[in-house]
Amino acid sequence: MSPTPRSHSTSPNRRIRRTQMVTQPQRTPPRLTREEALQALTTLREQGDQMTKNKLTRSDRASLEALIELLRSHDEVPVRELLKRLWPRTPAAAAASTFRSFKERMNDRFRQLNLRVRLEHPKDNRPLSEKNLWLERALAETEIAASELAERFAREQKREYHDTPREEYVPQEVATELPVVRFQDTLRQFAEQVATEHWASLNDEQRDFLCNLSTILQPIVQLVPPIPDREPPVVAFECLALSPTGGSFGQVLKAMPQVDGALIRCLLAIGAAKTANALRSDAQQNGVRGAQHLIFTINLDPPMLASPYFEAFLERFPDLLRHNVVFEVNEETAGPMVKMARRYQVADDLRFALDDLSKWDAKARQDIETYAEMTKLDVGRFQEIIRRLADEPKQVIRDLAKYAVPGKPLVVEGVEQRLDMRFLEGHWPLDKLPPLYAQGHGIEPHPLWSPWLADARHFGLRGGQILASPFLAEATRIVSDFLTEAERPQLRRHSHGPVYRLDLPGSAVGTRDTFKLAVVSDRVEPLKVSASDLADADCIVVKQRDARLAREQLTLAQLPSHLRSFRSLPGVGAQSLRKAPLPEQYVLGDWVHQEVREGRRDRKEGSRESEIKVAGLSFLLDWLTSPAAPFCALLGDYGMGKTFLSRVFTNEVLERRSQGADLPVPLYLDMRALSPDLQARRVPELEDMVVTLCRNAGFPDVKADAVLAAVRLGHVALIFDGFDEKAAHLTDAEATALMDQIRRAAPKASNGKVLIACRTHYFEDTPHEREKVGGGALTRTREGRIPADFRIVHLQPFDQKRIQEYLQKLFHENAERIFDFLGRVHDLMDLSQRPFLLFLITQHLAELEALAARGQHIGAADVYQAVMEEWIRRDTGKHEIPTDVKVAFMEELARRLFAEERKQINFKQLRAWLQTQMKDKMPAVSLQDFGRADADLRTATFIVRDPEGNYRFAHTSFQEFFLARYLAASLSQRHPDALALPRLPKEVVDFTVDSLHGKAYQRETASLTIQTVLEQPYVPQVSENALLLWLAWRQVRPESAPEPARFELQGAKLAGLNMSGVRMENVDFS
Incomplete structure (x- = not known):
């Protein structure tokens, strides 16, 4: 049974402000100046300590000191500030009650010491937290007598309304939001039945007020x-x-004269x-x-x-x-x-x-x-x-x-x-x-009545109790304090059985529609509340969370921070994109619409999948607004434009929201930009990743649990870009655990939307994609997910039409000539199908045209080589470090980051590392030269810095290219120990093989080195990486691939390696 009867219902109440006529004079005691007030409080403190009886308690003395401190900077002390300083962790209602007792005790002491002053605040109907506190003169006996005489005259006058105290006729603004139980339907039905014509003659506002x-x-x-x-x-x-x-009663009659x-x-x-x-x-x-x-x-x-x-x-x-x-x-x-x-x-x-x-x-x-x-x-x-x-x-x-x-x-x-x-x-x-x-x-009634009654003084009234538990009252106060003055009139409050509903304007929490809170009476178990009483509520406010209740729940302690965080989320969304690290090197206006391909299982044809191609941006917008499929995986090879499409999508959603579209706030998280401490963790928690997102966006106070609550409600969509960047260095179990963390953002039965952008090669094949993204089983997961909950699309390469469109945007009248050049040079048109490579090609056309004129084969590594050489030429005369040494530094930095399974290095570590490297490569360098060399490296084209001073390669492919250069050089110099690294990604392997075909002597020496490694006894990491290079080499250049007579792979870790169609003889896996 609940203190709020199940038959209660309501219509929204309205705020009414009015001023009563003055019918009696009031004597206003003069207020003390700030200096006089400080002197009075200081005297009270000093003499209070000297009293033989009733000395100041430690608590009262601390409160008095805080009041004195605030009064030094305020003529009137805001009660809110005093409550916050004295009782920061005490619920507002309890803090207000404690304050009133403190005020009465201090005024009693003023009287005992005959100081003729008193602490006072306004006696209007505003909440106590909105009032100011001051010191004023206490009236003398003659003044009191005169006041009593005036009061007697006022009492003898005929009152306009019975039971209306005289003080309620003085000017007063009534604007209190009260969480009191009302019986609107009962009152409305009675009025409609017994005063039909009179009731019908009233307008909606009058009827609403009466109900x-x-x-x-x-x-x-x-x-x-x-x-x-x-x-x-x-x-x-x-x-x-x-x-x-x-x-009061008199004010009601005055408000409704009709x-x-x-x-x-x-x-x-x-x-x-x-x-x-x-x-x-x-x-x-x-x-x-x-x-x-x-x-x-x-x-x-x-x-x-x-x-x-x-x-x-x-x-x-x-x-x-x-x-x-x-x-x-x-x-x-x-x-x-x-x-x-x-x-x-x-x-x-x-x-x-x-x-x-x-x-x-x-x-x-x-x-x-x-x-x-x-x-x-x-x-x-x-x-x-x-x-x-x-x-x-x-x-x-x-x-x-x-x-x-x-x-x-x-x-x-x-x-x-x-x-x-x-x-x-x-x-x-x-x-x-x-x-x-x-x-x-x-x-005050005995505390045993507290589950049903709340002290009306906490809402600015003179006293009495209202039928609303302190729990409901505190929830209402929190919401009222959170709303701005302009928003409070839009707050709607009504009862549904044991549930008190608070409907906030959507603008207060960053949504288009009304945000509905259902406050469940602390006398009732939430599980026993009728579903109809909780219908369409966004969040349920409960005394204690219950995991069995499949609804978004908040406690009173969480409510303030969640509301503040909800209000901040639109700003977080905008800043998450604006302040995202590693901004794209090509502008939004250059973007060309790409298609995505989705494989769908055909029910009529059993397990066979059909392919559907649609515009990528349109697909993502349709997915976002669809009630199905909370998860979407956007897959593509390196340089295919996953990051750019993710950011274009985020920007498009923000733009549409600004024009009034009812879309969730997109929060963009680049997983390459996780803080160093999170990068160091194998599997960071979802909450920690969200904290990083908010901090990077400039909102460190936004709570992760509030963001995730908004995701579950469908008010926020999370966009995780670069999943493979973090997962590449994890074991299969760890990568699965990381995906599990991301999936937690949108649990079963929630309205959450989560987009994950990842490289295609992270997955072995299509079934593996569904298994990893979906969390296990291909039919139904332990979480209750089914394949329809996950949309998996592959970003498609540019076709010739889109390549032409891109060139036209950048080069206008020269676009046709450049397109013809791409078609004439072997493989260059194929490379141009990757948007990022097309961008690099267009930036270095002169170098590539020179290579083509010499009849040289052009591969992906040649494009990146052209970028590197252009950087060296551009900065001629500016280099503090010899260019060959600088390139070697880049290669060594790429190797170190990859070996340590990191994506970035702090500037202090970078400086220390650079100093060590220079001692080996440039032993005669001076301290001054080192400073210039340090700055030279940190301002290199391929290196970027975030606000925390962490340096990283501007694009992952640059790190992969320099690592491949390091490996190619090492293998061509017969240093197989360079392969003692974690398993090489496919991109690094491809870059390495491509780089080795530039010069014949490098190719032959490297081939022999790889062959020797595979024929000799197994060496951890070295043998596995040599096998990866051999497999890739024989696939793209079989005529020059190494030909091992045998393969010594005892104990090799080959899990996840695709060797289908490969023929090997004399292999030892024992």
């Missing part, structure tokens, strides 16, 4: 007879009016009765002692009593009124109204209490007091009496006794101080007078 009327509960505690060793227990609550924005006041009164009475029933019955079922006998009082004045709506109320809700509801009749009930009240009492078994007993006409009181169960003394009269406590305590009791009716309990209203309650408990003569009860704004 959101609710109740504030003022506790009534038992003072006499006292219960030993216990705080005075709550025995009743008075149900007072509460408007949607925190206004509405029949009797209808308003009955709607409030219905809400009060429903509130009473919900609280009493739920507390009783949950074993709260005394809940069964709990009394609720509802105001009943003559306009309501005489209205036909009241009779309809009694007829429609008899069950609610039979359970301990007492109607308070006031002093205006006289003559015929007394008889009418008596008739209802007899006919409907109503229970009465006499309200404001001091104001009753003697005759009217005599007529009705016989039928009343209790009497109540009003706030004003009690305050007049209790002020004489210090001087005439016995007279206080005698004056109060005048309003006691024999045999009927007396309730005194306006009891605010615990001191007054102790006095009455100890001095009320129970042997002569009836039981005594106290009611007041400041009375």
Whole structure:
């Protein structure tokens, strides 16, 4: 059972701001200057420590020091700052309560020390955290007397509305968001049925306001007879009016002058009765002692009593009124109204209490007091009496006794101080007078009521309790504090059974649609909540997460950081692309649409796959907006444009979002740019990779768990580029674990979208692609995934039409001539099918044309060689290091990074490494020369630096090219130990074989070196890499390939090596 009845429903409430007329003067005590305030607080601190009794506690002293420190830089101290400094980890509601107690203690000390100052803040309806704190002069006795006289005159004036305290007529802005339980459907149905025409004449805003009327509960505690060793227990609550924005009964009437006041009164009475029933019955079922006998009082004045709506109320809700509801009749009930009240009492078994007993006409009181169960003394009269406590305590009791009716309990209203309650408990003569009860704004019910009630003071009201657990109240406060002033009016709040719904404007969290939070009552297990009550909620706010609940869950502790992170995500998406490392060397305008090929299994033809080719960008956009297939793998060989297409896709989504498209925020992560500590880890956690993404984008405070929650909700799409860059140095099990980490971003039943860009050769074949990307089985994985959850597409090479389109964009009238050149030179057109190689070719046409003129074969290695030679020529006269030594450094750097399975090196390590290398290659270099050489290497064309000072090759293919040069040179110089490296990637192997065919003597020596390695006893790494080079060599240049007489491969690690169709003789694998 929940404190929020399942029948609750609602329509959105609206904020209403209004100003009441001033009907009485108010004396405003002068505020202290900053210097005066500091002096008063310092005096309080010093003299407080010298007091023999009631010395400052350590906690109060620390709080006082913090207040003094803040006051040094503020004329008025923002309460929010004070709460943040003093109680940073305390929930806001508890911190506010602690602050109020501290403020009261400090003001008591000011009085004890006769300093005539006090701490004060505004008494409006804003949340405490939005107020400022100051020090002001305390009024002198003569000023107090004058104020009391003015108050007495004001009380004697006829009030415009009963039960509206005088302070509520002063200018006041009501703008409080209250998480109170409302009964909108019940109120609407009643009004439609009993006041059909009148209700229809109202506009939507008026009807909405009336349906959101609710109740504030003022506790009534038992003072006499006292219960030993216990705080005075709550025995009743008075149900007072509460408007949607925190206004009282009088403010409701002023806000709705077009509405029949009797209808308003009955709607409030219905809400009060429903509130009473919900609280009493739920507390009783949950074993709260005394809940069964709990009394609720509802105001009943003559306009309501005489209205036909009241009779309809009694007829429609008899069950609610039979359970301990007492109607308070006031002093205006006289003559015929007394008889009418008596008739209802007899006919409907109503229970009465006499309200404001001091104001009753003697005759009217005599007529009705016989039928009343209790009497109540009003706030004003009690305050007049209790002020004489210090001087005439016995007279206080005698004056109060005048309003006691024999045999009927007396309730005194306006009891605010615990001191007054102790006095009455100890001095009320129970042997002569009836039981005594106290009611007041400041009375707090026992903590056992906390699952159902929240202190209204936490929302800027004077006091009382609202039917909403502190858990619900805190969730509402967090959301309200998060929203901007412009966004708060768009917040919509309503109830669904035990669920309190908070609908935030989508703009606050970076989405187009409303963001819906479902706050589940802490009295209910989330699993037991009806699915309909959680329907269409984006996130569920729970007291404790439950892994069995397949919904996105947040705790109160997570809610603030998640909301802040959600707001930042559009910025993260834009900056993740703008600040992505290694920016492409060709501009967005040069991009040519590429096709992707997808293999689809034909159901009619069994396991046979059909191929479909579509435009790559269009495919990715369709995949992103499709509800199916949360994962997509974009595969392609090196230089095919995977990174560029990934970035074009990210940019296109951002552009469409800026134009209003309902698309998730794309977050682009280049896995080559993982931080050094993550690069050092074999398998980084998904959360750590997301943290790197956000930090690189300039949002270090965005939480990884919030980003992943947004992914699961479908508000964010993750784009992992360069998976193979990280996985290349991992074992098969580690690479699988890394893919598992990425797949965690979009678990089963989520709305997540994840794109993975990877080189094709990372996978052995098509089944291996599906197995690795899909996480295991080819039919259904342990995670419950099926093949349809994964789209795998291959980026297609440029055809001649796209090559021409690219050339036309760059070279215009020269495009045709260049295209003819590519067609004339053997293999050059084939190389141009890779966008990155086409880019390099067009940048070095002169060198390649010279090679072609000499009749030389041009391969991929020749293109990169031309790039390197152009760099050397361009910087002629600038080189601090001889060019041959600089190239050797590049080769050695590529070898070291590959051997250490890293992609980057920090500038400090690079400098130390360079110094060591120069001692070997240039021993006569001076320290000054070394500094220039260091800068020379770090500004090389092939090297780039990130903001953290990590250096790496500008494109992976450059590192592969220089590593291949190193291997080719080493093998041609008979140094087979150069092959003592991790297994060589296919690109390095191809580059090496290509490089060895430039000069015959290099080719022959290298061939002999490889042959010797394979024929001699097995050497770890060296033998495997020699076999890789032999296999590639015999495939592309069989006429010059090594011809080993035998293969010594005992213990060789050949897992994953594709040797289909290879014939080998005299092989020893033992």
